[in-house]
Amino acid sequence: MDPIASWSVLVVDDDPGVRQSLRLCLAADGARVLGVGSARGALEALEHGHFDVVLLDLWLGSDSGLEALPDIVRRQPDAAIIVITAFATFETAVEAMKRGAVDYLPKPFTPEQVRHAVARALESVRLKRRLAEAEVRLELAGADDDFFETESPSASAILKLASRAAKTNAPILLRGESGTGKNVMARWIWTRSQRAGGPFISVNCPSLSKELMNSTLFGHRKGAFTGAISDARGKVQEAEGGTLFLDEVGDLSPEAQVRLLRFLNDQTYERVGESKERRADVRIVAATNRDLETEVQTGRFREDLLFRLNVVTLTLPPMRERREDVPGLTRYYLERAKIRLHRPELAFSDAAVRALRAHPWPGNLREIRNAVERAVILSPGPRIEPEDLGIPEPSDTAEGRSPDTEVALGADVSLEALEREHIARVIARAPTLENAARTLGIDATTLQRKRKRYGLT
Numbered sequence: 001m002d003p004i005a006s007w008s009v010l011v012v013d014d015d016p017g018v019r020q021s022l023r024l025c026l027a028a029d030g031a032r033v034l035g036v037g038s039a040r041g042a043l044e045a046l047e048h049g050h051f052d053v054v055l056l057d058l059w060l061g062s063d064s065g066l067e068a069l070p071d072i073v074r075r076q077p078d079a080a081i082i083v084i085t086a087f088a089t090f091e092t093a094v095e096a097m098k099r100g101a102v103d104y105l106p107k108p109f110t111p112e113q114v115r116h117a118v119a120r121a122l123e124s125v126r127l128k129r130r131l132a133e134a135e136v137r138l139e140l141a142g143a144d145d146d147f148f149e150t151e152s153p154s155a156s157a158i159l160k161l162a163s164r165a166a167k168t169n170a171p172i173l174l175r176g177e178s179g180t181g182k183n184v185m186a187r188w189i190w191t192r193s194q195r196a197g198g199p200f201i202s203v204n205c206p207s208l209s210k211e212l213m214n215s216t217l218f219g220h221r222k223g224a225f226t227g228a229i230s231d232a233r234g235k236v237q238e239a240e241g242g243t244l245f246l247d248e249v250g251d252l253s254p255e256a257q258v259r260l261l262r263f264l265n266d267q268t269y270e271r272v273g274e275s276k277e278r279r280a281d282v283r284i285v286a287a288t289n290r291d292l293e294t295e296v297q298t299g300r301f302r303e304d305l306l307f308r309l310n311v312v313t314l315t316l317p318p319m320r321e322r323r324e325d326v327p328g329l330t331r332y333y334l335e336r337a338k339i340r341l342h343r344p345e346l347a348f349s350d351a352a353v354r355a356l357r358a359h360p361w362p363g364n365l366r367e368i369r370n371a372v373e374r375a376v377i378l379s380p381g382p383r384i385e386p387e388d389l390g391i392p393e394p395s396d397t398a399e400g401r402s403p404d405t406e407v408a409l410g411a412d413v414s415l416e417a418l419e420r421e422h423i424a425r426v427i428a429r430a431p432t433l434e435n436a437a438r439t440l441g442i443d444a445t446t447l448q449r450k451r452k453r454y455g456l457t
């Protein structure tokens with residue numbers, strides 16, 4: 001968003017005359033200006049609208065603008081705050097800066113001084129937003145998450161559908177096994193939607209505590225529960241104008257499901273401990289690798305919520321159904337990892353190419369990426385061999401057989417080799433080591449020890 005093209009200012013001053021003159025001065029320059037006379041009015045205005053600049057009087061009758069400053073910053077961290085006061089002292093100016101103001105305007109001021117200060121503040125807002133955008137882009141580039149070329153009919157059908165759905169405001173449900181790229185797809189959809197200029201807020205539902213789930217999502221009022229020391233906005237409000245991604249939506253508590261259903265129906269919600277109805281313009285994208293129909297049958301997931309989320313469903317195919325994409329993906333991950341890890345000389349050996357093709361990749365894209373990165377780190381010479389990838393080499397005698405029969409239960413392998421292989425595969429598939437430890441049924445320290453013992457990265 002370009003703050004200069006369409007910008008808005010909140011004027012917080014208890015003197016109606018000052019509000020009026022600032023409004024006239026800035027409106028003449030093309031700003032949308034809202035004037036309020038108290039700190040409370042300011043906080044309310046910031047709840048409902050978005051402002052590029054806040055002109056804040058430090059003496060607001062019985063209120064103190066200085067005390068309200070941190071709350072204002074919290075509500076809109078990317079707005080530039082200029083404090084104004086008739087009682088300008090150096091100390092208050094410093095204090096205001098410490099609490100998040102970008103500039104200081106002593107009363108009385110001329111329209112020229114106001115314009116000058118606001119223009120500078122807008123420049124700082126613009127810069128801050130550019131930096132934030134660049135950080136997101138860097139993060140995406142560094143994450144190696146933009147391989148959307150495909151030769152597989154099933155994946156290309158999903159991409160087409162996703163691209164069409166992105167342009168609408170309909171909720172989207174992403175389904176697919178772990179590691180098939182649901183998180184990455186959610187961002188891809190956001191960047192192609194009309195909401196790309198707004199925020200992308202991601203919530204991993206299983207990581208939310210049951211007690212704080214509603215407040216994290218919908219916010220709470222001060223005093224709503226022990227520990228609620230101040231009002232808090234939730235993820236829904238943070239996502240205003242953008243997209244809220246609910247990962248593993250099947251983990252939502254029954255009460256959070258009711259709240260989400262209402263929000264999907266009419267875009268309204270209430271904060272925990274508050275009866276005021278709020279509205280937010282947010283697109284919901286949800287993901288699950290569970291069978292939600294079964295969850296409905298067992299009473300863990302609301303059927304009406306599933307219907308509401310299910311308007312557009314995209315099921316991301318597992319790697320075994322898009323084997324034609326393995327060569328392209330492995331080349332892609334290799335090229336990126338070579339640059340990032342400073343090993344430009346590396347290439348796959350013929351045996352590695354065969355092993356990559358033959359491996360079933362049950363952990364999907366995540367497993368492929370982990371295997372290739374592991375190899376780029378571990379490979380001692382310029383050729384990457386199957387053992388660097390941590391996958392078995394398909395032997396001639398094994399041709400036609402599933403490549404992992406070599407480590408199958410009951411084959412001619414030691415228990416140790418079996419354990420090593422199993423741990424390596426679970427780690428490759430799991431999003432985190434904690435996750436891998438949970439799958440293996442051991443604690444993180446034991447996993448750490450075993451990784452060291454078997455030389456697994």
Ligand SMILES: Nc1ncnc2c1ncn2[C@@H]1O[C@H](COP(=O)(O)OP(=O)(O)OP(=O)(O)O)[C@@H](O)[C@H]1O
Pocket residue numbers: 143144145146147148176177178179180181182183184185287289365366367369431
């Ligand atoms: N389009 C893509 N291009 C390149 N890499 C991808 C792509 N999609 C996914 N990946 C890789 O696979 C990894 C897993 O992707 P992602 O987290 O989106 O999967 P998921 O289906 O959400 O998994 P889970 O259900 O376990 O959360 C990513 O970190 C990334 O490395």
